[in-house]
Amino acid sequence: MALLNILNYPDKRLHKVAKPVEKVNDRIRKLVADMAETMYAAPGVGLAATQVDVHERVIVIDVSDTHEELRAFINPEIIWSSDERKIHEEGCLSVPGIYDNVERAEKVRVRALNEKGETYELDCEGLLAVCIQHEMDHLMGKVFVEYLSPLKQTRIKSKMKKLAHAM
Secondary structure, three states: OOOOOOOOOOOHHHHOOOEOOOOOOHHHHHHHHHHHHHHHHOOOOEEEHHHHOOOEOEEEEOOOOOOOOOEEEEEEEEEEEOOOEEEEEEEEOOEEEEEEEEEEEOEEEEEEEOOOOOEEEEEEEHHHHHHHHHHHHHHOOOOHHHHOOHHHHHHHHHHHHHHHHHO
């Protein structure tokens, strides 16, 4: 396993739309393992392949305190979402140190492939529902700060650019 480099906003590569995985094979399983290791080390609760400059539809999520509930979502799609909406404070490994409120569906049902290439469905609510929606946005080339006001987006871009120059 290897730690992968996480792209930082406003890197243009974060806006690429991910392509579907054609076949779940050893390369994809290694990507899932490397993404999980990267997510845990960051530390975070979710990571999309787009964030590590791999533009395929792969997400890893683990919202447990024990890091024992890793879930891989390959070619995920939300097949149902509740009408109820809820505001949650979100952060992102690609936008370190920035947290803000985003409104999303309170519950979703997702269909995806696992590491064996088997289709499964999962009903999500709470933090897991927020995470799946947040990470799926990444696969569509969208970063959570794009839900914020233009003024906040400008401030965050400036702050992130300053951080990048300081490194």
